[in-house]
Amino acid sequence: MEACMEQACTETEGATLRTEMEAYAKAHHVPILNEHGRRFYAEFVRKQQPHRILELGTAIGYSALLALSIAPADCTVETVELLPARYETAKKYLARSPLGRRVTQHLGDAGDMLDILRGQGKTYDFIFLDAAKGQYPDYFEKAAPMLEPGGVIVADNVLFRGYVLHPVMMPRRFETIVERLQRYLELVNTPPYKTELFPRGDGLALTRREE
Numbered sequence: 001m002e003a004c005m006e007q008a009c010t011e012t013e014g015a016t017l018r019t020e021m022e023a024y025a026k027a028h029h030v031p032i033l034n035e036h037g038r039r040f041y042a043e044f045v046r047k048q049q050p051h052r053i054l055e056l057g058t059a060i061g062y063s064a065l066l067a068l069s070i071a072p073a074d075c076t077v078e079t080v081e082l083l084p085a086r087y088e089t090a091k092k093y094l095a096r097s098p099l100g101r102r103v104t105q106h107l108g109d110a111g112d113m114l115d116i117l118r119g120q121g122k123t124y125d126f127i128f129l130d131a132a133k134g135q136y137p138d139y140f141e142k143a144a145p146m147l148e149p150g151g152v153i154v155a156d157n158v159l160f161r162g163y164v165l166h167p168v169m170m171p172r173r174f175e176t177i178v179e180r181l182q183r184y185l186e187l188v189n190t191p192p193y194k195t196e197l198f199p200r201g202d203g204l205a206l207t208r209r210e211e
């Protein structure tokens with residue numbers, strides 16, 4: 001009973017901290033999972049019950065804390081952020097939650113970090129792509145060998161304002177990013193990968209490695 005109450009207390013504190021982070025992100029124009037994204041992401045974590053998460057794009061640590069609030073108690077997150085200021089802000093927020101102890105932060109370019117982590121022989125059962133959208137095909141090529149059978153890759157913003165499926169009236173400046181996201185969707189629909197698209201918001205893709 002006591003343990004139950006402690007757990008409830010931690011959950012309440014976690015939710016309060018995340019509400020504060022949402023307000024910070026809004027005030028400082030930091031892109032974090034939007035309302036739809038949060039709901040889907042939480043559901044993916046709940047279904048997958050991951051033990052080792054790799055996240056590209058820490059921002060202020062919001063999605064890392066959200067995932068750990070749902071994942072099994074032994075779950076860890078490794079997360080990569082390019083911008084030193086965001087890395088530091090995430091560090092402060094993560095230090096305020098007991099869940100933060102299960103997060104390892106990396107400062108640097110996500111593509112480079114994928115090479116390093118692969119070189120270290122790391123594997124993951126849940127990978128979240130949420131850094132540079134134009135790099136998703138590259139991230140996928142590098143991350144896929146680290147994905148365990150039965151594991152999933154979640155990618156945010158894959159529909160890029162709807163242009164990825166309907167590139168009509170698309171401004172020319174978006175051509176490269178949209179082509180790369182289209183390429184990403186081809187890659188993740190090639191066996192042994194199978195992908196479900198969740199088009200609400202900016203689009204989330206849930207890819208499962210089937211063997």
Ligand code: SAM
Nearest residue numbers: 032033057059062063081082109110130131132
């Ligand atoms: N996952 C976070 C959340 O929902 O709480 C939001 C991440 S935000 C959409 C994308 C983050 O990726 C930004 O903080 C950005 O600085 C970072 N980023 C952009 N390019 C990157 C790169 N090449 N390597 C690592 N991080 C990068």
